[in-house]
Amino acid sequence: MTARIYRDAYGIPHLRATDALALARAQGAVTARDRAWQIEVERHRTLGTSAAFLGEEHVHWDALVRRAGLADTARRCFESLSPDTKAWVDAYTEGVNSALPEARRLAPEFARTELAAAAWEPWTPLALWLSHHLLFAGFPSKLWRDRVIEVLGADAVRGFASDGPGSSGSNGWLLGPERTTSGFPLLGGDPHRFIEAPGVYQQIRLSCPEFDVLGLAVPGVPGIAHFAHAGSVAWAITNSMADYQDLYRERLRRTPGAGAGVEAWGPDGWEQARSGTETIEVARREPVVVETVETARGPVVIGGVPAQEEPGDAGDPGARGRWTAVSLRWPARVRGSLGFDALPALLRSRSVADVDRALDHWVEPVNVVMAADTSGGLLHRVAGAVPVRAAANRVRVVDAWDEAAAWTGAWEPMPRAGLGEGRAVMANARGLASPLGVEFAAPHRARRIAALLDSRPRWSAGEMAAVHTDTLLAPASVLLERLVLPLTGLSPAANALREELVSWDRRMAADSRGAAVFAAWRGALTRRLTADPALAGLTPRADDPPVFLPWLSPLGRVGHALEGLTAPGVLPGSVDIATHTREALEEVAAAGVAATWGDTHRLAPWEAVPSQDTEWPAVHGDHDCVMSSSSVPGLTDLSARASAARYVWDLADRDNSGWVVPLGASGRPSSPHHHDQLGLWVRGELAPVVTDWQLLTEEVPVTVRERPAPDVPAPRPGGAAPPVLHTCEVPGIGSFAVRALDPGEDAAVVHSWVDSDRARYWGMVGRTVEQVREVYAYVDGLETHHAYLLEHQGRPVGLLQTYEPEHDPLGEHYSVRPGDVGMHLLFAPSEGAPRKGFGGALLTAMLDFVWADPACLRVVAEPDVRNEKSHRRLARGGFTAGQEVRLEHKTARLFFLARDTGAPRTG
Structure with missing residues (x-):
C-alpha cells in the first residue's frame, strides 16, 4: 500500500493515506526511517537485552525489566485491546518492519555496536510505552521515604516533599476564548523529561479521510497520545503526580521438599509464587543470570529468595526486618491494559466531548488533561487508573502479609474542574490531582504561570513565548531572605558575594553572573547539609539497586528540597543551618565562581552511545523556573532534564500554532534535520506549524507490505x-x-x-x-x-x-x-x-x-x-x-x- 510522505523545512513528516490502517503503516515506516537506532535501542530495553550491545552499565536496567515482567505485561495489554485497535497497532509494526532493514544501514550506531535489527512483535509499541513510564510515577520514592523515616523520623518526610531529580514534570496552560485576541482558545506548555538524543518526542502529522491530526508522538508508538491539534479540537497533558504503584515487603522461601519452587508469605500464610531464571547477555562480559519471582502482589523487583530460611522464623513469619524482597504492584499488570483503545479514538476526536470519552479508557500513566475546541468546549480533568487502597500504601513500602495493604479492586474517580478567571494552569503542583498523590512539585511554576497569564487581559499565540521563556526562580528569594540576608561577620570576599546575591534579580538566565553565584552557593550548601552527621544515614547503601539511585541520592534530594528542609523545625536541632550557610558562602568565595550561569549550566542529553565531540549549548532556567532545566545541585550544574518539547495550539487557526523539540526531526547524525531546531529551542522560539500541502515537499512514495515481516516463519x-x-x-x-x-x-x-x-x-x-x-x-x-x-x-x-x-x-x-x-x-x-x-x-x-x-x-x-x-x-x-x-x-x-x-x- 502506498502512502504519501511530505516534509516541511525542518524535515518534520506529514503523512497522507487512504485510510487509518494505511496511515498507521506509514507512521511506523517513517518512524523507522527517521529514528531506527532510537526505537531499536528502546525495543531492546523493553526486552532486557540492551546490555548485550551497550555494555555492563545497562545490566541493572535489563534486570529490572526482566524481573518486572515488562514484555509479558505488554503482551497481556495487547491481547486485551479491541479487534480494531489490535489491527491498528499491528499495522504500525508492519510499517516499522518494512522500513527498518533499510533504515538501519543509514544509522552508524548499528555498525558501531554490531547490532542487527530484528522484527517487531505486534505488542512491541506497548512495551515501549511501558518502558518509558515504568518509573514515571516514581515508586522508588517510597524507598526514600522509608529511609527518611528510619533516619530522621516521620516528620522529616514533609521537608523532602518536592518533585525530585528522578521525576518527570510539565507545564501546561489553557486560555478560554474570552482571554485571547482571536476569541478562540489557546493551549500552551512543555513536558519536562530527561533529554535524549534523539529526542523522546517526534513531531508528526497524520492525515487520512477520517482525520487530520498533528502533534508530538512517542517514537515507536502509534498515534499521538499527549499533545495534538486535530483542527477543531486540541489537547495536552502534564504528569498528574498521582500515586498508583505500590511496593510490598515480601518474605520468600524455597518450597519445602522436592522441586525448586518459591513461596511467599501473604495474609493467609505461605502461598505459591511463580519463579524462573533468565540470562542477560553482556557485551564483552560473562552473562548474568537473574531469578524472576512473582507473588500475589506482583513481580519482585528488589532482593530475592534467601539462601536459607532463618531458624525459628516459622513461629513469626511476618516479623518486620525478616523480609528479603520487595514486589511491585501496578495497574497495567493488574488490569492487563494500558488504555491504548483511547489512542485511535483520540485521533478521530472532533470535539472536547470526544476527547473526554476517549480518555475514559486511559490507564497509565495518570495525567492531568486540558483540551479545547472551536465551539468553545473546554476540558480540565485527570485521566488514568488509580487503585483504591490504604493511605499508607501511597507513602512507603508496606507489608505483603498485611490485609489492610491489599488493593480493594475499586478505582478512584478521576477529578474534574472548570476554568477560573478564564484560564487553567497545570504544573505538577497540588491542585486537581491532590486527592490522588503524595509528592507534588512546589507551587512556584504554577503560580508564576498564572501570574504571567493574568498580567494582560488577552493573549495571542505569538505572545506565548513570554511564558515559555520566563526564568524567574521564586524559591531563590525564599532561601536568600531566610538564610543569606541575616549573615554578618563574613570575610570581604564572601560579603561581596552576599551583596551580589541580595541585588540579583532572581532570574536564571544563562548570561547571568548572579545566577552563577546563587547556583555555586546552593551547591556548596547542599553538599554541607548532606554531609552533616544527622543525615549520614541517608547515604546510599551497598545493596541499593543502582537503577533506583537517582531517587535515593541524598545530594539530589537535599538540593531540590532546600526550601522545605531549611524551614524551622524540619531537620533535627543538631543541624546548624546558619553555620552551613555561612561556610558554604565562604567556600564559594575562596574557590571562585564561573562568569555566568551558562558557563556550567549546559545541556547534557542521554545518548545510548555517547558522542565524543559534541559540545552542547548553555541553557537558561532552573528546576523551578517556568523555563525548566534541571541539574543536581551539589553534584553537577549540567542539565539532563528540561523541556522535551514546547508547543502552542491555536484553535483560531492551526497554522498560527508552533512547536519545537530540543534537537530535530531526524535521529541520523548525518541528516540536516538531526539538530536544526536546537537553536530555536535554546532561545525559547517555536518552529511554525505548516499544514498547507502545497508548501510541503513530497518524498518518493513509500510502499509497505500489508503483512508483518515474519518473526517465526510458518513451517513448510x-x-x-x-x-x-x-x-x-x-x-x-x-x-x-x-x-x-x-x-x-x-x-x-x-x-x-x-x-x-x-x-x-x-x-x-x-x-x-x-x-x-x-x-x-x-x-x-x-x-x-x-x-x-x-x-x-x-x-x-x-x-x-x-x-x-x-x-x-x-x-x-x-x-x-x-x-x-x-x-x-x-x-x-x-x-x-x-x-x-x-x-x-x-x-x-x-x-x-x-x-x-x-x-x-x-x-x-x-x-x-x-x-x-x-x-x-x-x-x-x-x-x-x-x-x-x-x-x-x-x-x-x-x-x-x-x-x-x-x-x-x-x-
Missing part, C-alpha cells in the same frame, strides 16, 4: 523446501538452482558461512543463529530487498541478495539508473579441495538468474575496498570498476555490469 508443509525459482546448467560444472531463502530453515547454514573470518566483509561475524534468522526475516518482509540460496546439485553453495538501489542507502552515493539492480554474493566454503572454475560458474549462475528479469538492465555491486578477492572475481566476470564511496558501515568500491555487456545467458 511436510518440511518441503521453497520452490526452485530458476535453474542454470554450466558446462563442465553442472546444474545450479536458485530458491528463496527461508529465514527459519536456512538460518543455521547461513550462520555457518557468515560467522567466520573468511566472511568478515559480510559484516555478521559474531552473530548468533537467532540474530541471523532475525536479519533475514526482515529482508523477507521487504518489497525492495530479497535473499536467495544458490544450490549446486542439491547442496547450498552461495547466498545472493538483491535490492533496488533507489530504496537503499547506496542510492544516495551514485547516480541510479532505471533498471539498476544491486547485489551481494557470498560463496559458501568449499567442501574438500576447491574445484577449478567453480567460483566463476557460480557467478555465471547468479547473473543468469538476475538477467532473467527483463526489467534488470544493469547489476551494481559494492564490495568493501579491502576485499580484493571479490574485486578480481567481479572483474573476471565482466564488471567494470567505478568510484569509491563512503557508506555508514564501510568504504566500498562500486562495480557495474550492463546487460548488453554481461555474460550471455546459458540456460
Whole structure:
C-alpha cells in the first residue's frame, strides 16, 4: 500500500493515506526511517537485552525489566485491546518492519555496536510505552521515604516533599476564548523529561479521510497520545503526580521438599509464587543470570529468595526486618491494559466531548488533561487508573502479609474542574490531582504561570513565548531572605558575594553572573547539609539497586528540597543551618565562581552511545523556573532534564500554532534535520506549524507490505523446501538452482558461512543463529530487498541478495539508473579441495538468474575496498570498476555490469 510522505523545512513528516490502517503503516515506516537506532535501542530495553550491545552499565536496567515482567505485561495489554485497535497497532509494526532493514544501514550506531535489527512483535509499541513510564510515577520514592523515616523520623518526610531529580514534570496552560485576541482558545506548555538524543518526542502529522491530526508522538508508538491539534479540537497533558504503584515487603522461601519452587508469605500464610531464571547477555562480559519471582502482589523487583530460611522464623513469619524482597504492584499488570483503545479514538476526536470519552479508557500513566475546541468546549480533568487502597500504601513500602495493604479492586474517580478567571494552569503542583498523590512539585511554576497569564487581559499565540521563556526562580528569594540576608561577620570576599546575591534579580538566565553565584552557593550548601552527621544515614547503601539511585541520592534530594528542609523545625536541632550557610558562602568565595550561569549550566542529553565531540549549548532556567532545566545541585550544574518539547495550539487557526523539540526531526547524525531546531529551542522560539500541502515537499512514495515481516516463519508443509525459482546448467560444472531463502530453515547454514573470518566483509561475524534468522526475516518482509540460496546439485553453495538501489542507502552515493539492480554474493566454503572454475560458474549462475528479469538492465555491486578477492572475481566476470564511496558501515568500491555487456545467458 502506498502512502504519501511530505516534509516541511525542518524535515518534520506529514503523512497522507487512504485510510487509518494505511496511515498507521506509514507512521511506523517513517518512524523507522527517521529514528531506527532510537526505537531499536528502546525495543531492546523493553526486552532486557540492551546490555548485550551497550555494555555492563545497562545490566541493572535489563534486570529490572526482566524481573518486572515488562514484555509479558505488554503482551497481556495487547491481547486485551479491541479487534480494531489490535489491527491498528499491528499495522504500525508492519510499517516499522518494512522500513527498518533499510533504515538501519543509514544509522552508524548499528555498525558501531554490531547490532542487527530484528522484527517487531505486534505488542512491541506497548512495551515501549511501558518502558518509558515504568518509573514515571516514581515508586522508588517510597524507598526514600522509608529511609527518611528510619533516619530522621516521620516528620522529616514533609521537608523532602518536592518533585525530585528522578521525576518527570510539565507545564501546561489553557486560555478560554474570552482571554485571547482571536476569541478562540489557546493551549500552551512543555513536558519536562530527561533529554535524549534523539529526542523522546517526534513531531508528526497524520492525515487520512477520517482525520487530520498533528502533534508530538512517542517514537515507536502509534498515534499521538499527549499533545495534538486535530483542527477543531486540541489537547495536552502534564504528569498528574498521582500515586498508583505500590511496593510490598515480601518474605520468600524455597518450597519445602522436592522441586525448586518459591513461596511467599501473604495474609493467609505461605502461598505459591511463580519463579524462573533468565540470562542477560553482556557485551564483552560473562552473562548474568537473574531469578524472576512473582507473588500475589506482583513481580519482585528488589532482593530475592534467601539462601536459607532463618531458624525459628516459622513461629513469626511476618516479623518486620525478616523480609528479603520487595514486589511491585501496578495497574497495567493488574488490569492487563494500558488504555491504548483511547489512542485511535483520540485521533478521530472532533470535539472536547470526544476527547473526554476517549480518555475514559486511559490507564497509565495518570495525567492531568486540558483540551479545547472551536465551539468553545473546554476540558480540565485527570485521566488514568488509580487503585483504591490504604493511605499508607501511597507513602512507603508496606507489608505483603498485611490485609489492610491489599488493593480493594475499586478505582478512584478521576477529578474534574472548570476554568477560573478564564484560564487553567497545570504544573505538577497540588491542585486537581491532590486527592490522588503524595509528592507534588512546589507551587512556584504554577503560580508564576498564572501570574504571567493574568498580567494582560488577552493573549495571542505569538505572545506565548513570554511564558515559555520566563526564568524567574521564586524559591531563590525564599532561601536568600531566610538564610543569606541575616549573615554578618563574613570575610570581604564572601560579603561581596552576599551583596551580589541580595541585588540579583532572581532570574536564571544563562548570561547571568548572579545566577552563577546563587547556583555555586546552593551547591556548596547542599553538599554541607548532606554531609552533616544527622543525615549520614541517608547515604546510599551497598545493596541499593543502582537503577533506583537517582531517587535515593541524598545530594539530589537535599538540593531540590532546600526550601522545605531549611524551614524551622524540619531537620533535627543538631543541624546548624546558619553555620552551613555561612561556610558554604565562604567556600564559594575562596574557590571562585564561573562568569555566568551558562558557563556550567549546559545541556547534557542521554545518548545510548555517547558522542565524543559534541559540545552542547548553555541553557537558561532552573528546576523551578517556568523555563525548566534541571541539574543536581551539589553534584553537577549540567542539565539532563528540561523541556522535551514546547508547543502552542491555536484553535483560531492551526497554522498560527508552533512547536519545537530540543534537537530535530531526524535521529541520523548525518541528516540536516538531526539538530536544526536546537537553536530555536535554546532561545525559547517555536518552529511554525505548516499544514498547507502545497508548501510541503513530497518524498518518493513509500510502499509497505500489508503483512508483518515474519518473526517465526510458518513451517513448510511436510518440511518441503521453497520452490526452485530458476535453474542454470554450466558446462563442465553442472546444474545450479536458485530458491528463496527461508529465514527459519536456512538460518543455521547461513550462520555457518557468515560467522567466520573468511566472511568478515559480510559484516555478521559474531552473530548468533537467532540474530541471523532475525536479519533475514526482515529482508523477507521487504518489497525492495530479497535473499536467495544458490544450490549446486542439491547442496547450498552461495547466498545472493538483491535490492533496488533507489530504496537503499547506496542510492544516495551514485547516480541510479532505471533498471539498476544491486547485489551481494557470498560463496559458501568449499567442501574438500576447491574445484577449478567453480567460483566463476557460480557467478555465471547468479547473473543468469538476475538477467532473467527483463526489467534488470544493469547489476551494481559494492564490495568493501579491502576485499580484493571479490574485486578480481567481479572483474573476471565482466564488471567494470567505478568510484569509491563512503557508506555508514564501510568504504566500498562500486562495480557495474550492463546487460548488453554481461555474460550471455546459458540456460
